[in-house]
Amino acid sequence: MSALRKIPATIVTGFLGAGKTTFIRSLLENAGGRRIALVINEFGDVGVDGDILKSCGVESCRDEDIVELANGCLCCTVADEFLPAIEALLKRSDALDHIIIETSGLALPKPLLKAFDWPQVRARVTVDGVIAVVDAAAVADGRFVDDAEKLAAERAADPAVAHDNPLEEVYQDQLFCADLVVLNKIDLLDPDDAERVSRSIAAAARGRAKVIATEEGRVDPAIALGLEAGAEDDLASRPSHHDGSEAHDHDDFDSFVVEVPPLADPADYVRRLAEITERHDVLRMKGFLDVAGKPMRLLVQGVGARFRQQYDRLWRADEARRGRLVVIGQKGLNRDAIEAALR
Ligand SMILES: Nc1nc2c(ncn2[C@@H]2O[C@H](COP(=O)(O)OP(=O)(O)OP(=O)(O)O)[C@@H](O)[C@H]2O)c(=O)[nH]1
Numbered sequence: 001m002s003a004l005r006k007i008p009a010t011i012v013t014g015f016l017g018a019g020k021t022t023f024i025r026s027l028l029e030n031a032g033g034r035r036i037a038l039v040i041n042e043f044g045d046v047g048v049d050g051d052i053l054k055s056c057g058v059e060s061c062r063d064e065d066i067v068e069l070a071n072g073c074l075c076c077t078v079a080d081e082f083l084p085a086i087e088a089l090l091k092r093s094d095a096l097d098h099i100i101i102e103t104s105g106l107a108l109p110k111p112l113l114k115a116f117d118w119p120q121v122r123a124r125v126t127v128d129g130v131i132a133v134v135d136a137a138a139v140a141d142g143r144f145v146d147d148a149e150k151l152a153a154e155r156a157a158d159p160a161v162a163h164d165n166p167l168e169e170v171y172q173d174q175l176f177c178a179d180l181v182v183l184n185k186i187d188l189l190d191p192d193d194a195e196r197v198s199r200s201i202a203a204a205a206r207g208r209a210k211v212i213a214t215e216e217g218r219v220d221p222a223i224a225l226g227l228e229a230g231a232e233d234d235l236a237s238r239p240s241h242h243d244g245s246e247a248h249d250h251d252d253f254d255s256f257v258v259e260v261p262p263l264a265d266p267a268d269y270v271r272r273l274a275e276i277t278e279r280h281d282v283l284r285m286k287g288f289l290d291v292a293g294k295p296m297r298l299l300v301q302g303v304g305a306r307f308r309q310q311y312d313r314l315w316r317a318d319e320a321r322r323g324r325l326v327v328i329g330q331k332g333l334n335r336d337a338i339e340a341a342l343r
Pocket residue numbers: 014015016017018019020021022023042049104105184185186187188214215216217284286301302303307308
């Protein structure tokens with residue numbers, strides 16, 4: 001391998017729960033012997049994504065090649081967190097074939113992309129592509145856009161009504177930056193809705209972006225990791241709501257961790273989680289739970305009120321059986337009420 005070869009990097013963006021970790025896991029499982037390093041950034045203080053990817057045991061990505069950056073959203077900590085992490089990876093990485101960066105669901109991809117334009121990074125790495133994973137069902141439900149008719153009616157009544165939807169801005173920034181859109185969870189839509197959502201995404205995404213509809217994030221790695229976009233040279237074609245300003249939207253979101261006691265009836269508990277989510281408009285819940293009498297931990301994932309759970313691995317002898325759930329929502333979540341309900 002030439003010492004001058006730049007290592008391709010892929011930035012994976014996408015709103016909370018769209019399926020970024022699922023997509024990356026599928027890539028790793030089908031990587032065909034490539035050695036891949038992962039940089040993972042999560043919103044919330046429990047490293048669920050890194051843990052899922054570490055426990056997948058895929059040869060192409062070893063535990064030592066996974067870097068978790070937990071202090072806030074990557075897009076705000078580029079200089080302090082991301083650059084040192086990339087430099088450390090590069091120092092010991094002559095055998096690396098590819099770097100994949102999973103951003104948090106609330107991260108704006110453009111500030112991160114700009115970091116690849118810094119001389120010390122661009123000399124060694126090129127951005128093969130920015131990939132936005134989109135939850136097709138959430139788009140079909142109108143999760144990211146305000147109801148245009150309702151807004152028009154509100155404005156007619158009060159012309160001063162501001163239109164500031166933080167979900168929409170994060171989602172659009174992610175789409176506007178992408179070279180490839182992975183339109184995921186297509187299994188949740190009927191064919192007509194799938195076609196309608198696919199067309200609306202193709203119209204909203206960056207002109208040159210491809211759109212691929214997927215289930216469980218399955219995309220041929222030859223496509224996803226071979227975009228050759230050189231995205232760091234093409235910042236101007238990737239508009240952001242935040243161009244020209246340092247402001248960002250994370251202050252519009254809130255997250256906290258709840259310690260959950262051992263469960264006797266996990267199915268009933270997950271049903272309650274879905275109710276709590278609806279009642280309090282929670283955007284995302286995820287974590288590992290301790291089920292009494294079970295040697296394995298229970299991975300619970302909620303995106304809106306849609307929940308999935310599975311026993312993902314044995315509790316290790318050297319770890320405490322701690323049940324912990326991360327809860328994420330828009331600012332103003334009723335933390336006390338949610339905590340009381342979760343316990
Ligand atoms: N029905 C369905 N569920 C899916 C699909 N892909 C992923 N999921 C589920 O969606 C949930 C969230 O998936 P993740 O891969 O953790 O999403 P993420 O984007 O990494 O989430 P954050 O990092 O928290 O933003 C999990 O329960 C997945 O099993 C899909 O194609 N169809």
